[in-house]
Amino acid sequence: MKIVQWAIKTPKQIENIRESWKYLNEMLLILREKAKAWVALIELEFVAEHFIQQHNLRWAFKWYDGYPTNLCLSVNNCVVHWIPNEYILKNGDLLKIDAWVIYQKWYSDSAISVVIGWEMANPLAHELITVTKSALDNWIATIQPGKSMYDYGNTVATTVRGAWFKVLKDLTGHGCGSAVHERPYVFNYGHPDMKKQFFTPWMVLCFEPITAVMSDDFYMEYGDEWMYTQHGDLGCQWEYMLLITDKWYEMMSGITEWE
Numbered sequence: 136m137k138i139v140q141w142a143i144k145t146p147k148q149i150e151n152i153r154e155s156w157k158y159l160n161e162m163l164l165i166l167r168e169k170a171k172a173w174v175a176l177i178e179l180e181f182v183a184e185h186f187i188q189q190h191n192l193r194w195a196f197k198w199y200d201g202y203p204t205n206l207c208l209s210v211n212n213c214v215v216h217w218i219p220n221e222y223i224l225k226n227g228d229l230l231k232i233d234a235w236v237i238y239q240k241w242y243s244d245s246a247i248s249v250v251i252g253w254e255m256a257n258p259l260a261h262e263l264i265t266v267t268k269s270a271l272d273n274w275i276a277t278i279q280p281g282k283s284m285y286d287y288g289n290t291v292a293t294t295v296r297g298a299w300f301k302v303l304k305d306l307t308g309h310g311c312g313s314a315v316h317e318r319p320y321v322f323n324y325g326h327p328d329m330k331k332q333f334f335t336p337w338m339v340l341c342f343e344p345i346t347a348v349m350s351d352d353f354y355m356e357y358g359d360e361w362m363y364t365q366h367g368d369l370g371c372q373w374e375y376m377l378l379i380t381d382k383w384y385e386m387m388s389g390i391t392e393w394e
Contacts, residue, residue, distance in 0.1 A: 142310025214370030226252030
């Protein structure tokens with residue numbers, strides 16, 4: 136993947152990214168509502184395609200490194216990058232919805248996880264989502280410019296492991312805005328490289344904990360696209376895109392409520 140160095144944005148760029156995330160959040164809410172039992176993944180892809188065309192946006196995933204669709208829709212033990220197909224959702228499935236849009240050349244990126252049929256259809260999946268999202272929410276409440284990125288990774292991993300779940304170490308967050316992926320990598324555990332990286336005002340970053348019940352690694356199928364948990368257990372993803380300000384942060388994109 137092509138990675139652009141760092142992620143600091145100008146005021147005009149930030150304003151364009153704000154417009155991009157407004158569309159993305161609206162699309163994610165629509166997709167969450169449509170994600171029901173007996174719905175095929177490709178139907179959700181069609182919903183996203185229609186939304187992008189209706190609002191004169193551009194897709195970000197589609198044809199990026201050859202990826203053929205707008206959405207990544209990953210089910211159960213597939214944690215990321217499953218290409219939407221004819222698979223029909225059923226009650227108890229843990230669905231990850233990872234989406235991007237481009238507004239006037241500016242990218243926004245977010246992901247959510249959903250239990251089809253809700254909590255009682257799969258209590259373990261519901262708990263994994265709760266812990267993953269809580270790890271992210273609890274940390275961003277403490278964010279400050281100048282703070283080490285190591286604190287983020289260490290806090291997220293400690294929270295997830297404290298609930299007896301795992302972080303998939305090699306799947307990371309990243310800078311974003313003017314490209315699909317920008318530096319820096321934002322690890323979801325206390326990676327030593329992050330001790331040298333600090334949150335800087337006007338940096339736009341995607342924080343993206345990707346977790347599993349038992350696995351801390353993954354394997355790939357379908358031409359190195361679909362990523363599955365090492366032990367076949369459930370995987371989860373939740374992603375916010377944040378602007379680091381001179382005092383705190385601003386949510387650029389991300390669904391903050393799911394219950």
